[in-house]
Amino acid sequence: MKQKNSLSTKRRLAQILAILRKHHLAKGIDPVKFRMILEDLGPTFVKIGQIMASRQDMFSQRYCRELVKLRDNVASMSIETVKSVIKNEYHQKLSDVFLEFDEIPLGSASIAQVHKATLKDGRHIVVKVQRPDIYEMMERDISLIRKAVKILKLNDVLGSVVDLNIVLDEFWHTAKEEMDFLNEAHYARKFAYLHQDIQYIEAPLIIDEYSTSKVLVMEYIDGFEIDDRIHLMEAGYDLREIAAKLAENYIKQIVDDGFFHADPHPGNLRVRDGKIVWIDFGMMGILNRADKDLMKDAVLAIGQNDTQKLVDVILTLGEHDNRIDYALFYDNIETFMKHYVTVDLTDINLGDVVQEIFVIAHKHRISMPKGVSMLARGLVTIESTVMLIDPHISIIEIAANHVANHLSCHLDYQKELTNAIKNLYSASQNMLHIPAQLSDVMRMIMKGRLKVNLDMMESSVPMNAINHMVNKLVVGIVSAGLLMASSLLCTTQMTPKVFGIPALGFIGYMTAVGLGIWLLLTVLKERKQKK
Known part of the structure; x- marks a missing residue:
């Protein structure tokens, strides 16, 4: 098994290198080329790019704007693969669990895809099915990236701009949370609880008895897509009211709850029975x-x-x-x-x-x-x-x-x-x-984040003048110290002697006098220059 994983890693590394060669990375890179490389490299790199797009505090604005265009346009899983995942989770065949199951997915992303279905009791639901081995694949890619960062010493090159390990840690933490569907179920319930007193906001009901870490089952939300202006107006909705309530609710999520939907694009919002319904709670932001x-x-x-x-x-x-x-x-x-x-x-x-x-x-x-x-x-x-x-x-x-x-x-x-x-x-x-x-x-x-900043740029005394002043002060202190030390030595009978004075004391006297004369001449010279 270990050998198989090792070979798989080698094949993946060869694939990555081939993609980089295809895009002629040695000839330079720009935001568009970087986005295209990430798309070709697959789900792990697309997810990392999406995180980079949100970190305008780490990356240049040109790259962030381009990386926003990254989308999880991933080929859908076959129905056989979906049936295999469901059988592994429920220990039952798909037909034993669901009355109806639409084989054509409603959507397909890098981690999972969603199907419409009907339970045996007649409830209309959606089933979110995780791709098999996605955890291992992403873990392998992250490991390869970390090795590349270390071997190529990329943090030494980019250290003043961004710490790549921080980006990788953030990605892996987010990805692991997103790959455990029980987290999403918990977030959906918490969101519903925080909005239970708001009449115009809803969240889909999670069907707990059918939800696992790799299969999530929730209420099917019909109604209108929130940006479907024509059908909303035909149904008698006031677009301005919908927009105002949506904006007000999002601000409430941030400043009141500290628990907000981190991906509020139109695909994650519906309007049903006069209410705005939030769906897909895979990515939620939390503020203390x-x-x-x-x-x-x-x-x-x-x-x-x-x-x-x-x-x-x-x-x-x-x-x-x-x-x-x-x-x-x-x-x-x-x-x-x-x-x-x-x-x-x-x-x-x-x-x-x-x-x-x-x-x-x-x-x-x-x-x-x-x-x-x-x-x-x-x-x-x-x-x-x-x-x-x-x-x-x-x-x-x-x-x-x-x-x-x-x-x-x-x-x-x-x-x-x-x-x-x-x-x-x-x-x-x-x-x-x-x-x-x-x-x-x-x-x-x-x-350890407190920093005291001393700004001397507006001071009338330039930094080099301060340095010069400190140097003169040090010379004066040394001269005074030598003078006092020499005076003490002169009271002793230390030999050898010069002019009846201990030689060490004599040398100290002469050095102190020399430093004093130099200091005096320097002060007079500076005063003359100012005049």
Whole structure:
């Protein structure tokens, strides 16, 4: 068995090398060629590319935009393969479990494919069937990539831009979660529980007794695709209402629940019986309480044009090993904020805002944690989905209103407030934030992420002048030390002697005098040059 796996690995390595030669990798690479290589390399590499596309804080914007085009266009499994997987999981033949089973899949992706079916009791369902040996195949590919990174020393080349091991670790963690369908079942139930009080949001019911780690069975959702504008309007739906409710719900998932759908494209959304139904919970983003609060602060910072608040949020959230040029980073964020200060919230494209923030973070080598990078991708995707339904809806305006209403039930943020009340509120908010800020500082210290940045670029004293001053100070201290030491030596009867003085003390005296004269001449020379 071990030999078989070894041969399989060798064949896969040969296949990878052949694909790289086909694309003439030695002649250089560009975003389009890179995407095509990943598509040819197969499911593992497509998944890695999709993760890279969401990491604008790690990769250049050109590559991220191109990698967004990656899709899981994978050839479907044969019905014999599907029957084999179901038999292995249920220990029964497919016909013994289902009354009807549509052999043509509804969709086929790199990890699984979905079929419509009917249970023996007449319930209409969908069956998500995992590809056999997909775990072993992806594990083998990851192992090969890690070896290539080590042999080619790619991290030495790309270390200042990205740590490839971080990308591979994130991919493998996400892939393993996605390949255990019991995780998806748990996420679907949790999502339904968090939205049980919202009348216009639904999730498909999971059929637990038929669900395993490799086969997931859930309620079949009919209705309309959420971007099917024509049929929705014919059925009497208000497109603007659907778009507004979808956007409001997604913001609620982020800032209230900290548990959000990470892939909100139109294919994962339906409209049925006046409700928006979310489906496919394979990829869900999770934010802890501190990160949720920081997301609220980020939305308010953009809405209130508060540069300092946004800088604090990014530095608290971000992970960075190198020293940050705080002044330049602040200037970049301030320039970003000034670009939007005169723009009405309804005219701001959230995707552009997210992209710009991540580009700035990438420039300063600040990488975001997994949950935040998934959030960035989700926000860009949900905005494009909402725009397909109603292009006049502003997600950032909805987000700002949601956060403002959430944070203040009794405070009025309207322009009618007097400047005095605004200032009082601002001061009180700053005081209330002190414990939270101290908590953030302590958390950063515990994680080893706290960095103190001293900016001397605006100082009137150049760094070379400071160095020169320190050198003179050191010479003065050494000269004084030699003088005192020599004086002590002169009180002894140490031999040999020069002019009746111990020789060592005499040498110390002369060295101290020489250093003192040099220091005096240097000071006089500098004073003369200034005049």
